[in-house]
Amino acid sequence: MKIKQKLVMLFLIFLIVPSAIISILIFTNLENVLVSARRDEINVIADLKKDKIEHYFTDLKGSVRIAQDYYNIKTNLPIVTKYSEHRNDQRYLKAKEMLDRQLSAWLKVKKEVSDIYLVSPDGKVVYCADRSHILIDLDARLDDMSDHVFEEGKKGFYLSGIFKDKRQGPVPKFRMLAAAPIYSFDNKFIGEVVFEINMVSIFDFIQESTGLGRSGETLIVEKKESLPGGKDGPFILFLNTLRHDPGSALNRHDHFGSKTSLPAQLAATGENGSGLSMDYRGKKVLAAWRYMPSLNWGLVTKMDNDEALDKINAIRNIVIIICILTVAIIGLVMVSVLDGVVGPIKALHKGTEIIGSGDLDYKVGTSAQDEIGQLSRAFDEMTGKLKRTMASRDELNRVLSELNKNREWLQTTSLAVEQNPASIVVTDPNGSIEYVNPKFIELTGYTLEEVKGKTPRILKSGKHSDEFYKQLWATITSGPTWRGEFHDKKKNGELYWETASISPIKDKEGKIINFVAVKEDITERKQTEAKVEEQNKQIRQQLEKIEELYKIKSDFTSTVSHELRTPLTAIKEGITLVADGSAGALNDDQRNFLSIAKNNVDRLNRLINDVLDFSKLEAKKMPFNFALGDISAPVKEGVASNRMTAEKKGLEIAFEAQEGLPQAVFDQDRIFQVVNNLIGNAIKFTEKGGIKISLGKVDEKIKVCVSDTGKGISTEDLPRLFVMYSQLGGVTGRKTGGTGLGLAISKQIIEQHGGAIWAESERGKGSRFCFTVPLKGTETA
Amino acid sequence: MSKKILMIDDEQDFLDLVSFRLKKSGYDVLLSADGEDGLVKVRAERPDLVLLDLGLPRMSGQEVCTEIKKDEKMKSTPVIFLSANADRDIDAITKDLSAQGYISKPFQPDELMNVIERNIG
Numbered sequence: 001m002k003i004k005q006k007l008v009m010l011f012l013i014f015l016i017v018p019s020a021i022i023s024i025l026i027f028t029n030l031e032n033v034l035v036s037a038r039r040d041e042i043n044v045i046a047d048l049k050k051d052k053i054e055h056y057f058t059d060l061k062g063s064v065r066i067a068q069d070y071y072n073i074k075t076n077l078p079i080v081t082k083y084s085e086h087r088n089d090q091r092y093l094k095a096k097e098m099l100d101r102q103l104s105a106w107l108k109v110k111k112e113v114s115d116i117y118l119v120s121p122d123g124k125v126v127y128c129a130d131r132s133h134i135l136i137d138l139d140a141r142l143d144d145m146s147d148h149v150f151e152e153g154k155k156g157f158y159l160s161g162i163f164k165d166k167r168q169g170p171v172p173k174f175r176m177l178a179a180a181p182i183y184s185f186d187n188k189f190i191g192e193v194v195f196e197i198n199m200v201s202i203f204d205f206i207q208e209s210t211g212l213g214r215s216g217e218t219l220i221v222e223k224k225e226s227l228p229g230g231k232d233g234p235f236i237l238f239l240n241t242l243r244h245d246p247g248s249a250l251n252r253h254d255h256f257g258s259k260t261s262l263p264a265q266l267a268a269t270g271e272n273g274s275g276l277s278m279d280y281r282g283k284k285v286l287a288a289w290r291y292m293p294s295l296n297w298g299l300v301t302k303m304d305n306d307e308a309l310d311k312i313n314a315i316r317n318i319v320i321i322i323c324i325l326t327v328a329i330i331g332l333v334m335v336s337v338l339d340g341v342v343g344p345i346k347a348l349h350k351g352t353e354i355i356g357s358g359d360l361d362y363k364v365g366t367s368a369q370d371e372i373g374q375l376s377r378a379f380d381e382m383t384g385k386l387k388r389t390m391a392s393r394d395e396l397n398r399v400l401s402e403l404n405k406n407r408e409w410l411q412t413t414s415l416a417v418e419q420n421p422a423s424i425v426v427t428d429p430n431g432s433i434e435y436v437n438p439k440f441i442e443l444t445g446y447t448l449e450e451v452k453g454k455t456p457r458i459l460k461s462g463k464h465s466d467e468f469y470k471q472l473w474a475t476i477t478s479g480p481t482w483r484g485e486f487h488d489k490k491k492n493g494e495l496y497w498e499t500a501s502i503s504p505i506k507d508k509e510g511k512i513i514n515f516v517a518v519k520e521d522i523t524e525r526k527q528t529e530a531k532v533e534e535q536n537k538q539i540r541q542q543l544e545k546i547e548e549l550y551k552i553k554s555d556f557t558s559t560v561s562h563e564l565r566t567p568l569t570a571i572k573e574g575i576t577l578v579a580d581g582s583a584g585a586l587n588d589d590q591r592n593f594l595s596i597a598k599n600n601v602d603r604l605n606r607l608i609n610d611v612l613d614f615s616k617l618e619a620k621k622m623p624f625n626f627a628l629g630d631i632s633a634p635v636k637e638g639v640a641s642n643r644m645t646a647e648k649k650g651l652e653i654a655f656e657a658q659e660g661l662p663q664a665v666f667d668q669d670r671i672f673q674v675v676n677n678l679i680g681n682a683i684k685f686t687e688k689g690g691i692k693i694s695l696g697k698v699d700e701k702i703k704v705c706v707s708d709t710g711k712g713i714s715t716e717d718l719p720r721l722f723v724m725y726s727q728l729g730g731v732t733g734r735k736t737g738g739t740g741l742g743l744a745i746s747k748q749i750i751e752q753h754g755g756a757i758w759a760e761s762e763r764g765k766g767s768r769f770c771f772t773v774p775l776k777g778t779e780t781a
Numbered sequence: 782m783s784k785k786i787l788m789i790d791d792e793q794d795f796l797d798l799v800s801f802r803l804k805k806s807g808y809d810v811l812l813s814a815d816g817e818d819g820l821v822k823v824r825a826e827r828p829d830l831v832l833l834d835l836g837l838p839r840m841s842g843q844e845v846c847t848e849i850k851k852d853e854k855m856k857s858t859p860v861i862f863l864s865a866n867a868d869r870d871i872d873a874i875t876k877d878l879s880a881q882g883y884i885s886k887p888f889q890p891d892e893l894m895n896v897i898e899r900n901i902g
Contacts, residue, residue, distance in 0.1 A: 562865050568886075568887050569865065570792065570795050570798060573799060577801060577802060580890070582801070582802065583801075605887055
């Protein structure tokens, strides 16, 4: 169990238990006080009512006794008795009037007395004071109203029990009769005087429940040995109307000895007292019971226990609420107080766990001034010391390992310097040599002893200007590394080239303490460079020369072509004029010879055109009109323009193209020129069979092929086909009319389209010439 | 009335031969051997068509054509170039100078006659 839980348990035991006991004691005490106060109240009410009822009947008895001795009654009773058969008689009327005068006044004073009768000696009502009762009561027998009243009344004052007046209306009226005998002056019994008591006002008084709350009431009972219905008793009979049972009067009853109606039973048997008991409904009540000996009635005043203790219940609820609130508030306060105590302990515990797992930077950090706060601070201080100790140990280890590394590094470095293929020179800040490595010694021929203390100027060859050295010095003393080349002199006077990088070495304050030069012998490279440079220069000169020659050739060709064409034009025009008969008629021989001359002029012209074309193509001066289009158009055109020639020679000419060919970039006229040339060649060199032209796509290129069934070309001749002025096997153009330039020109055209041209053949089996044109043209296109 | 053709060329032989053919075909032919003289003749004689060589002394064929096409009165006169420079430049020149056509030397006689007829026939 944790501290917090223990403390809470303690709290419960020490706070709640005593407070509960105290509450119960206070409450019980209070309850007793309240109950006794209530009982006193009820006792007072019961006594008051009992006294008043008894007083009333004592008073009534006194009134009856006075009436017995009235002169008026004694005088007139015999008269109204005597003339009861003749009530119109003057004597009767007079007697009645006298009685009325006295008795009706009485009725007005005594409210509880509803009527006063005078009864004849034989028990017949001969007079009634209330005139409204005359028709009902007069001549009635008194015993018909209530048993035994007349007989008992003869003997002296008699008070009947309560009865229901049977004669009047549907609503029962409760009455009592009080009778007393009348004697004449000569002491003879002459009748009775009877007071009729209306119980309404008495019951009203009894039932009046002031001071008895919602449930309280007062009731009267009488002990009966038997009931009118023939039941055997003993019983108690309830005489008045009850608050909780409106039909109870003279009706409700209860056995003696039953567990209900206990106060009523006690009162009816002559007991007086008060306390908690059970009423006629079986409910717990606080009651006071009284016996009224003069009437032989019991009186009970009571109140439901629940209502009597209402206030106590309310107080009890308040006490419970106060107790719960108090416990809750104190509990909350306690929990927060406990947190204040337990919190730092928890923090300390967490701290030890964290530090225990290796985090020495953790601080518990509390500002509390109590013992736990002190403990936390002491703990933090301890952690701090522990951390410092660990840190200094770590630092020592680190320094040691660094030193080890440095030592290793120094060894490696010194070996690297000693065995370096570059020469290394270390000087002091003034430039005096402190160290040179073996490579330096090997290269320059100086020993370390010879150069130590001297400056690197001993290597000066005089090939660099003073300005060069000044700039070098200015660079390295201002900080950055200097890089450059030296043309220096060895000890034996031999000159050599080396590249060098010279850097200052600085201490921690930034002061230069050394310069280090790392140099590499590049003499060999320098010599090679010089040779290469010389060769390049020669090549450039030659190229320039060639270019010049080329230009001269191109210009020459162009000029010659032009100059040749001019006379040729005149010759042709002359021949044509003569041949077409414009200058006079010709014979057949003349026409034939002129035709030969004209053909040769045309051939010469073609030759000139081809030479001119080729020279332009070769010099890349031929303008091309590249455009995107369908390459089958110029091919078809080539086929069409050669069809007639082929057919004349009896050759078949066929064309086939792959379907859906994409467009390509090409010069329409030039491709036609190539196709025309290839078909022309095929026709020229084929005697039998036919020519086939095919068109298709291969990779991203259009491929055009011209196949023939001619004599073919030998394998060794194939490579020479596309070279200028080469007609095969010494066959000259004289027979075929060719210039020998066609394929060379075609090759130039196709290559300048970015394509390729080639021939496939075997002697005797025909040839196939193909070329390709890329779909997207060339870079130059 | 027959149409008048002015032919400007520095080759006298060529002038003789071609003028013979043109006259045979029923045209009036005027001849000039250099560009400057040719331009004077264009202004003075108002020919129906000019056959113009490119390489001419004193004033080139291009310059002559430019002058003709600049002049409001003469610019409707068709100009046909005749050139031995059988390359594509002449095609460009023809278009640039708003000439009506060109014929490469040497030419087929029919070719020349067709071009002339197309312009003034």
